[in-house]
Amino acid sequence: MKTFDYSRADTPQDAVKGGAVGNTRFIAGGTNLLDLMKLQIETPERIVDISRLALNEVEAMDDGGLRIGAMVPNADLAAHPQVIKAYPVLSRALLAGASGQLRNKASTGGNFLQRTRCYYFYDTAVPCNKREPGSGCPAKEGFNRIHAILGTSDACIATHPSDMAVAMRALDTTLVTLKPDGDRRRISIHEFYRLPGDTPHIETVLEEGELITHVELPPAPAGKQAYRKVRDRASYAFALVSVAAIVAVDDGKIANASLAFGGLGPMPWRSEAAEAALIGKAPEREAFEAAADALLADAKGFGSNDFKIPLTRRTLIAVLRDLTEDAA
């Protein structure tokens, strides 16, 4: 690990002042950042400790939504009574991720900013456009079993590893930030992540020194919620494919559908086309197949991950069937 200057911020304002200086990283849980620093994939010169900021409350909002402080640990969020009651897809996604120890430490804000677990990103002996822009991408012709099938570019086929962020995307979450100049920003999760294009090292729209302070969930959407994760081990493994789904059936027709996917793309993936294929249709196999067709129309495998295309189709259909079988 390269050495760094360390400071602890007492307020978000303190933190962004410190964070505005180049090559600084905020540290909250640190479970991903320190891992990357040990491997010298991240080499910050300054670390601003934000773990003691008073951003650890989960509060009901006037509009019926929920406001979550960025420092709320994943474990606490998963077990929060309001989340369990109104946003079970979020509890389920959090509980499907990592281990008990990691969920106790990892923060809500930090979870959005996890880096990919692409083997080549982690191996500093080989090129990687995300780690060293312009150096190349060995994953495309290499071992790419865990890699993306949607949203890839010539420069990068890595996936976003989070489970939590997949549920957050299905829930139309808004991220609230504080910038070094004191301005606050509200960023829809649909605008938060960037496709890799030819700049895969730039993963979000966050500006230098900008700090996630809160996450806001809109009022719970109508319908039933589910998170289903398919992985190589029964526990403590990243998703090959995951589906966060919220589906409402009214009078024998699908009235509302929100679908987000993990393990498929460089960001938690959302497909409006797949949702549109369901709305107004009877909750039956034909509609589910049409949604999978729409989701996967542009899917592209790279050899070892070709299996993700049929696996995604089957997982999506199974989730939709489970969520609607009482209503059909």
Place this chain on the structure above:
Amino acid sequence: MHFTINGTKYDADPDIRTSLLDLLREHLGLTGSKKGCDHGQCGACTVLVNGRRINSCLTLAVMHQDDEITTIEGIGTPDNLAPLQSAFVRHDGFQCGYCTPGQICSATGMLDEAKKGWPSHVSESLDGDIALSDEEIRERMSGNLCRCSAYPNIVDAIREIAGEDA
């Protein structure tokens, strides 16, 4: 830097990069906590910070100056084993023993989480009572690897103590 570990105050001046695990082992001589992978994947380094289990390898010592840290040395001693430790001995919950301090610290934190009603990935209901079935114990302990594969006996030991707590 000032630390409180197992109720005892310590002063140390480690390099800023020092993990909590390296502080314990290399600076304070508390070698019960073990270094397995040093990347948060094996759980051998598990300790309790303010009562919560964490991977001590994935956090900086400097970040924990105001915390109550409990290591395996604070959970029991050879002359006065904690109930979980006795249960591991009774059920033969280890072979080489390298992962055992982490298993015990993790199980200690885990039992507390279950008592608070925290659900897990395998819980049928998110807000029901938590009965620590073998499936629940395995899921909740999945962050602790045992390369001797003593898992069945580890589960037996934890189930015994979970039953006493219930």
